[in-house]
Amino acid sequence: MAEKTTKKSDTEEEKADENTIYVGQKPPMSYVLAVITQFNSNGANGVIIKARGRAISTAVDTAEIVRNRFMTDIKLKDIQIATESFTNEEGRSSNVSSIEISLSIEKKKK
Secondary structure, eight states, X not given: OOOOOOHHHHHHHHHHHHTEEEOOSSOHHHHHXXXXXXXXXXXXXXXXXXXXXXXXXXXXXXXXXXXXXXXXTXXXXXXXXXXXXXXXXXXXXXEEEEEEEEEEEOOOOO
């Protein structure tokens, strides 16, 4: 069987992935800079901040710092939480919480 892919979905996926910030172990200000860069240089209308496990608190801090200190015209669009289950090398099943925070820019009306 051959896989069927379309050019449109590939470009949409690349654009969505381009506007996604994956949060890890760095300090929140590193991710704040990444979010601001996405909005300013790439002209993005929305940015998604994703994190799993212990990094969730850093993702929330990042979103709040961006909204309250640097770009006050940014609005919280959506928050999605989930539990991801996977099996490690030892065969044990493990659950990890994850979060996706969607931020969007509010266009000013003239």
